[in-house]
Amino acid sequence: MPPPKKRSPWAQIGDYVSLGVMLPAATVTGYFIGVLLDHWFHTSFLYIVFLLLGIVAGFLEVIRVVTKNSG
Numbered sequence: 001m002p003p004p005k006k007r008s009p010w011a012q013i014g015d016y017v018s019l020g021v022m023l024p025a026a027t028v029t030g031y032f033i034g035v036l037l038d039h040w041f042h043t044s045f046l047y048i049v050f051l052l053l054g055i056v057a058g059f060l061e062v063i064r065v066v067t068k069n070s071g
Contacts, residue, residue: 007069012069015065015068015069016065016069018065019061019062019065022058022061022062022065023058023059023061023062024058025058026054026055026057026058026061027051027054027055027058028054029054030050030051030052030053030054030055030057031047031050031051031054033050033054034046034047034048034049034050034051035047037050
């Protein structure tokens, strides 16, 4: 099996800088989906559930990018 191609430092920096946008974007997206569903179903707890799901999704993306670039 051939050795993996080395990525340029600029490509790696781009991946890590995108994480600064990814985590807040996933969190805010989850929150707004929850607020929309709360309004639609006349509930008051779904925004918390989707906020937590957004946070988890953001952290999973951070872990995925970091493990991909560290190997």
